[in-house]
Amino acid sequence: MDTKKVRYGKSSEFYLNVKNDFFNKNQLYIKKQKEFAKVYKAQPPRLQCKNCDYKLSTDPDFTKDEIGYALCEKCGHLNGMHQDTQEFCDIVYTADGGKKYSENYTAKDIDEYNYRVATVYAPKAEFLYSSILGKHIKPTELSYLDLGCGSGHFVSALKKIGLSKSHGTEVSKSQIDFGNAMIGDEVLREHKLEDTKLTVRNSTAQVISMIGVLEHLDDPRAILKEIKDNDNILYCYLCIPTFSFSVFLEIFSKSIFHRQLSCAHTHLYTENSINHFCQEFGFEIDSEWWFGTDMVDLFRHIYVSLDELNCSEKCKTLWRDSFSPIIDSLQLEMDKKKASSEVHLLLKKYKI
Numbered sequence: 030m031d032t033k034k035v036r037y038g039k040s041s042e043f044y045l046n047v048k049n050d051f052f053n054k055n056q057l058y059i060k061k062q063k064e065f066a067k068v069y070k071a072q073p074p075r076l077q078c079k080n081c082d083y084k085l086s087t088d089p090d091f092t093k094d095e096i097g098y099a100l101c102e103k104c105g106h107l108n109g110m111h112q113d114t115q116e117f118c119d120i121v122y123t124a125d126g127g128k129k130y131s132e133n134y135t136a137k138d139i140d141e142y143n144y145r146v147a148t149v150y151a152p153k154a155e156f157l158y159s160s161i162l163g164k165h166i167k168p169t170e171l172s173y174l175d176l177g178c179g180s181g182h183f184v185s186a187l188k189k190i191g192l193s194k195s196h197g198t199e200v201s202k203s204q205i206d207f208g209n210a211m212i213g214d215e216v217l218r219e220h221k222l223e224d225t226k227l228t229v230r231n232s233t234a235q236v237i238s239m240i241g242v243l244e245h246l247d248d249p250r251a252i253l254k255e256i257k258d259n260d261n262i263l264y265c266y267l268c269i270p271t272f273s274f275s276v277f278l279e280i281f282s283k284s285i286f287h288r289q290l291s292c293a294h295t296h297l298y299t300e301n302s303i304n305h306f307c308q309e310f311g312f313e314i315d316s317e318w319w320f321g322t323d324m325v326d327l328f329r330h331i332y333v334s335l336d337e338l339n340c341s342e343k344c345k346t347l348w349r350d351s352f353s354p355i356i357d358s359l360q361l362e363m364d365k366k367k368a369s370s371e372v373h374l375l376l377k378k379y380k381i
Contacts, residue, residue, distance in 0.1 A: 080106035105301035174234035179206030307340030321369025
């Protein structure tokens, strides 16, 4: 009997209220997008699938920002056709102490920080807690490591629901310093990018989380293997982006910032590629939560286009007032089909 828990949908309130820069500073984000694309396409060609290591076709399935993308014939993973080299990762994540990359994720003050914790990360923490609860294991007795913790929003959320043995590790010193100041405790620490595997290998935590991290690693397969081989780790909690409707918007929207497949997102998961790495590395999907921002992206693409076409404020207001109220209900239908831009997974090892 399949006892896997499946959840669908999440409010788009945070993205509409806080991510205003994606609407108001479209040209600035496109400039950054082009800069990252230039660096990425200068890297050597990718010959094997980033998810399963199978040989990739040399013919792209589509091209975007002059970058080819190919679907793996074995596992269905969407691959950018260049490598995420150490040079690329250094430029994206650790240049200037990580300040440039952290711009989108760092709150301006404690109120904004706590709002982000409450609206974005508290639901994730609750999902993790409720998924573990009832398995003859008390979530409060486990220890947690958030790998790639950023400014510690998820660690803060875990602590707020009673998971006191929660810590984080991150390559960006600026985010670590800011996060510890916001939390009011030294629960976040820095690790070198090249020491990511060692960090997982030496971890004594029983639950390791990667919220929007696995897709950024230069070798995600190696990290999954480290998790598999670390007997301390019982559960792995992932949040990963998927090949969804938003990508098709981006293929033909050259003048709108690409949120899903650009910059540091060089490859995307599919349901098939997720199942493949679970089977290969000995994980079982215990709980899953599908939700996305595809409809927010559709709303944004049209709204920004109306602005660039010099449409009146009355026209833009009409679009906003007519579409905003139905974003969540439309997105929920996509989520139910597992066609959304994001999925959260609690994975357990077969031995549990």
